Amino acid sequence: MTKMEMKDVLKHFPVLLGLVLLVLSGCEQKDSSVGSSLAPGLMDEYPQEVILDPVASAFYQAQATTGASPYLYAGLMNDHRADFLVKFEPYYYLPDSFAVDSLLVKLFLDSVLVADSDPLNIDVLFVNKSQVWAEIGITWDNLDSLELGDPITSIEVPSSAVMGDSVSFSFPAPDSLLRAWASAGSGEKTLHYNNGLYFKADPPSDQMVRFSSSEYGTISVLPRLEMYLTVIDTTDTTGVVEIDTLINAYPISDAFIANDVTGIQDSTYLYLGNAVACRSILMYDLDGLFQSYGVGIHSAEVILHADTTSEYNIDVINGAFTLGMVDTTWKQDPANAPIGFGVSVVLGYYDREEATLTLNLNDMVYDWIRNPGTNQGFMIKSFDEYLNISRTVFYGINAPDSLRPRLRIIYVENDS
Helix, strand or coil: CCCHHHHHHHHHHHHHHHHHHHHHHHHCCCCCECCCCCCCCCCCCEEEEEECCCCEEEEEECCCCCCCCEEEEEEEEEEEEEEEEEECCHHCCCCCEEEEEEEEEEEEEEEEEEECCCCCEEEEEEEEECCCCCCCCCCCHCCCCEEEECCCCCECCCCCCCCCCCEECCCCCHHHHHHHHHHHHCCCCHHHHCHHHHHHECCCEEEEEEEEECCCCHHCCCCEEEEEEEECCCCCCCEEEEEEEEHHHHHHEEEEEEEEEECCCCCCEEEEECCEEEEEEECCCCCCCCCCCEEEEEEEEEEECCCCCCCEEEEECCCEEEEECCCCCCCHHHHCCCCCCCCCCCCCCEEEEEEECEEECCCHHHHHCCCCCCCCCEEEEECCCCCCCCCEEEEEECCCCCHHHCCCHHHCCCCC
C-alpha cells in the first residue's frame, strides 16, 4: 500500500468507525431505517438530535381496583382517604361437631404512614344481606351500593404502634354467628349472610396506617380469624370428650378502596399515582421533521421532572409505562381517553435521587414517523396502580425549559 493510499484510509477512518458503531447500535431496534424494506444499514456519518416540547397535555383521575395489593390501608393522608374490606369463610375449617368459645379477627400492622399523637379508630361493620363484592372491581364509587348497618365494634391503632404489632377484636355471640355463617342464606337474619367486613377509618387528622393483606408474602402476618372451638369427639362410645382447639381461617378476599378528595385542578402539572389512579397524557408534533424513508431511531425518550415540593405528593411512584392513544378526543375529555393497544410496554423506573422518570418511546416514534396518522399522543400510567397509595407530581407543559417534559430523539438518516 502506498503512502498516498494509507493517508486516504486514515482520512476516512473516523467515518468508517462511526459506521461500524452505528450498525452495531441499530441491531437492537426493530429495523435500522424507517420505511426501508431491505434495512441496508445506517449510512449517515453522525447521529443527529432533535428536542421537542409537548403540543398538548392532560391528566385525569380514575379509581383503580386494589384487591391485588399486599396491603390494606385505613385513614386519611393528604386528602387521600382509604378504607378496606375483608371476607372470611370459616366454615370450611369446621369439624363435624363443635362448640364455639370465641371468634377473634387479628390484623398485623405493616407501617404507620402518617404519625399523629392520637390513636386511629377504625369502625368494623358487617356487609349485610345479599350484597356481594369482589377483590377485582370494588372501588369507592360502588361502595355506595354496599348495605352497611351500624358498627359492630371498633379497633384502635395507637400512635406508638410499629411494624409487626397487631390489633384484634372479638365478635359478640360467636357461636350463633359462626353457625349462621355456616348456613348462609338460609334465613332472614342479617347474620345469616356472610358478605364480609368493612373497616371504616375515623382519623382525627391526617393519619393513615397500613396492614398486611392476604396477598402479603409472609403467612405469619396475614389477616386471620382465630376460632377457639371445643371439638366434640362423637366417636367416643364411653362418653363425650371435649378437646380445646384453635383453628386459623385466612381471608378468601380482601381489598382496600381509596378516594382522593383533593380536587386537583392545576392542569399545568402532570400527576401519576396509585389507588386513585392519576394518569397523564402528552402529545408531540413530529409533522415534517423527518422523511418517511430511511430514518433510523437510535433513541427516543421523554424525561419527566418531579416537583418534590408539591403538597400533592404522597410518597412516590416506583415507575410507569406508556400506551398509545386511538385519537385526540382526550384533549377535551381525558377521563374517557381511548387507549390503543399493540405497542409493547416498556417500563420506566422513577429515580428518587434525581427526581426524574425516564420513558423510552423508540417504538412509538418509529411508528409515528413511518405512519404519521398514528401519532395521537400517549398515556403514561404508573405500573403498580393496584398495589399501594402513592402519587408523584411532575412539571408540565408550562414549566421552565429545563423542567418541561421534552421528547429527545437521536436519529440517523440514510444518505443513499
